[in-house]
Amino acid sequence: MSGVPMVRIQREDFDVAAEIARLTQGRADIGAVVSFQGLCRDEQGRLSALELEHYPGMAEAEIGRIAADATARWPLQGLTVIHRHGKIAPGENIVLVVAASAHRQAAFEAANFLMDFLKSRAPFWKKEHRLDGTDGGWVEAKDADDQAAARWTQSPPE
Template identity: 70%
Template sequence: MGGSTVVPTVRIQQEDFDLAEEVARLSAAGSNIGAVVTFSGLCRDEDGRLSALELEHYPGMAEAEIGRIAEEAIRRWPLTGLTAIHRHGLIVPGENIVVVIAASSHRQAAFEAASFMMDFLKTRAPFWKREHLIDGTPGPWVDATEADETSTRRW
């Protein structure tokens, strides 16, 4: 089972983050780190259709839910560190939306924890996405897909 002394870093922020800085920060926190797995999600342009993606969240609730998901990951895998950062606001194609960084003594735990975190972030964290189209019109609010829901069932 996982390491109960690990305290996850969870941030919801409008400003961008630096992936290399975040990895360095997590890696510096422990000497028994043998693997660091990162997942970073970027805003797509949907084949030239999108000018931006708008992300809204419930302040406080979003952090709490991501914190619960992170604590579950820490209980399930022997992690030495865990970071989850999710942006909100207007994000243009090519910019960062989310990063999950999982550190462990061994690669398998880090891979599985990062994948678990993303599957549940996509389906359980209270965020809403709205597409802004290249022609200047706002698009629809976007829901999690059935494929996202299916991914969570494997855990």
């Protein structure tokens, strides 16, 4: 990969188009850009905010390790990972992964890999705040997230 993966953990929102432009501007070696933009959702209409807490230093280091693993696995021309913390309202951005490569398959796979591992390994904790003022409690980890990440460590079928 040309360059080091860019990893940021921040309270403020991000601009998806600006992040893609930052990664690709002036580059003729990039043939594919895959981005994943994760939003705060509220399927039941009861959430005022999702509060994301992280372990400063550890979160950046772990996401950096995951990003470095992706760049070792796929021929990437660039990689950006941004994860927000703090109170995030429904519909607002939480996470962004942008993978750039000469070819689409590498970019798709790297972005998918990053999200599977961010969901299962990045040290973030989520707490629900409800519209009625009650505390929705901490969101439990999902087995499906661990299973999704496990597929990247399993041997392919013969």
